[in-house]
Amino acid sequence: MNPSMYRAAAEVSLFCRLNLRQKIDIPIRRGDMGVLMYLYGAQEEITPVAVSDFMGISRPCTTALLKRLEGDGYIFRSPSQSDGRSYTLSLTEKGRQLIDAAHEEYGRSMQALENEMGNDRFHLLLELIEQSNAILRKRL
Numbered sequence: 001m002n003p004s005m006y007r008a009a010a011e012v013s014l015f016c017r018l019n020l021r022q023k024i025d026i027p028i029r030r031g032d033m034g035v036l037m038y039l040y041g042a043q044e045e046i047t048p049v050a051v052s053d054f055m056g057i058s059r060p061c062t063t064a065l066l067k068r069l070e071g072d073g074y075i076f077r078s079p080s081q082s083d084g085r086s087y088t089l090s091l092t093e094k095g096r097q098l099i100d101a102a103h104e105e106y107g108r109s110m111q112a113l114e115n116e117m118g119n120d121r122f123h124l125l126l127e128l129i130e131q132s133n134a135i136l137r138k139r140l
Contacts, residue, residue: 024105026098031055032069033102036091040099045080045088056140074098 026033038054039046052062066089069075074095080086091099114122 019109022105022109024102026102026105028069028072028074028098031057032065032074033098035065035069036074036095036099039075039089039091040096045082046090047080047083047086047088049086051089053137056137069095 020030024030028036034055035051038051048062048066049059051066052059055062057065066075066077070077073092075089076092077087077089080088113125117125
């Protein structure tokens with residue numbers, strides 16, 4: 001690997017660590033929060049398979065994660081309208097309240113990035129991250 005690739009890997013790693021080190025007081029795991037955010041922003045029916053694909057985790061891990069969230073009252077399952085063999089996931093009121101409460105804390109770091117970078121560069125960063133995620137998901 002050439003030196004620029006090492007630098008790129010180090011910078012991406014640092015960015016992820018800094019984001020994860022934010023002091024956010026939530027009663028669930030950060031990965032679980034990612035699922036709640038995914039459900040919160042969904043425009044279509046979300047199935048366990050969609051969660052697994054989006055999060056890049058195995059089906060068994062997804063099942064355990066979803067059972068935990070359902071048991072804690074953050075999500076509920078309902079039969080799928082389009083596929084009777086499956087079910088869809090939705091946030092409960094408790095899940096929505098947690099998202100609303102955490103939104104402000106999560107939003108602070110993103111707002112700081114946008115303020116410092118400017119709107120155009122911040123949105124370019126988001127586009128590039130989305131594109132990068134799509135490329136890396138293909139490799140899972």
